[in-house]
Amino acid sequence: MHILVVTAVPAERDAVTAATAERPECLTLPGGFVLHRTVRRDSAEGPYALDALAAGVGPAAAAAGTATALTAAALRERPYDLVVSAGIGGGFAPGAPVGALVVAEEIAAADLGAESPDGFLPVTALGFGTDAHRPPENLVAAVAAATGALPGTVLTGSTVTGSTARAAELLARHPRALAEAMEGFGVAEAATAHGVPVLELRTISNPVGPRDRAAWRIGEALAALTAAFADLPRALSSRSTP
Numbered sequence: 001m002h003i004l005v006v007t008a009v010p011a012e013r014d015a016v017t018a019a020t021a022e023r024p025e026c027l028t029l030p031g032g033f034v035l036h037r038t039v040r041r042d043s044a045e046g047p048y049a050l051d052a053l054a055a056g057v058g059p060a061a062a063a064a065g066t067a068t069a070l071t072a073a074a075l076r077e078r079p080y081d082l083v084v085s086a087g088i089g090g091g092f093a094p095g096a097p098v099g100a101l102v103v104a105e106e107i108a109a110a111d112l113g114a115e116s117p118d119g120f121l122p123v124t125a126l127g128f129g130t131d132a133h134r135p136p137e138n139l140v141a142a143v144a145a146a147t148g149a150l151p152g153t154v155l156t157g158s159t160v161t162g163s164t165a166r167a168a169e170l171l172a173r174h175p176r177a178l179a180e181a182m183e184g185f186g187v188a189e190a191a192t193a194h195g196v197p198v199l200e201l202r203t204i205s206n207p208v209g210p211r212d213r214a215a216w217r218i219g220e221a222l223a224a225l226t227a228a229f230a231d232l233p234r235a236l237s238s239r240s241t242p
């Protein structure tokens, strides 16, 4: 199994690779992107190579980094089997409290579209592209069972929500939303273009709502990310084929 995990920042990448005892090998790609590769040969589930990439904050940086890694792998004739967008995120109350792990049933672009006098119009209503990706159901179910992750919608936005009113507006449009982050949709667009299945995993560092950066529980969320990736090989080997 060959997996690409894309995070925003190096602290998230390092939390992912900390799930193995191994020291990562670094591989530099065009564009200056650096993969941190770990291989689990001890895993009962078979060899498991994981390339972790900190591609930057936001959907554009995430898409650029993911597409670069996928193209490099395809040219080396060692394509990825799975892409995972991973990191910390905001949690919608009451479904996703701080410390919880969320797996995306749907990876939705929250702010891709147009405003109108009648409210927000998604890009699909304008006649363009896509506004959501749905990861394989069997994979989502297997990850939820193996890790205890809560399945729900994970929103991608270029702006962190900072008010109760905006949180309510997002929930009204996406009633199954459990988490908000800034990269998943960009990762999913690149993975889909390459025909590779995609997942998004978020550990909740803060509630979605009025901005209070001092209250973000980043250490707790990063520790939960490491625990989730320790369980991931079991989840991937246990999944039933569609």
Ligand SMILES: O=C(O)c1cccc(C(=O)CC[C@H]2O[C@@H](n3cnc4c(=O)[nH]cnc43)[C@H](O)[C@@H]2O)c1
Residues within 6 Å of the ligand: 008, 009, 011, 012, 056, 057, 058, 087, 088, 089, 090, 091, 159, 160, 161, 180, 181, 182, 183, 205, 206, 207, 208, 218
């Ligand atoms: O300062 C640090 O030590 C640190 C360590 C790890 C991560 C960070 C970040 O600031 C990560 C930014 C990343 O987090 C996602 N995020 C987290 N909460 C929210 C939210 O409420 N709404 C949207 N995005 C959120 C997001 O994906 C950012 O890219 C700092």
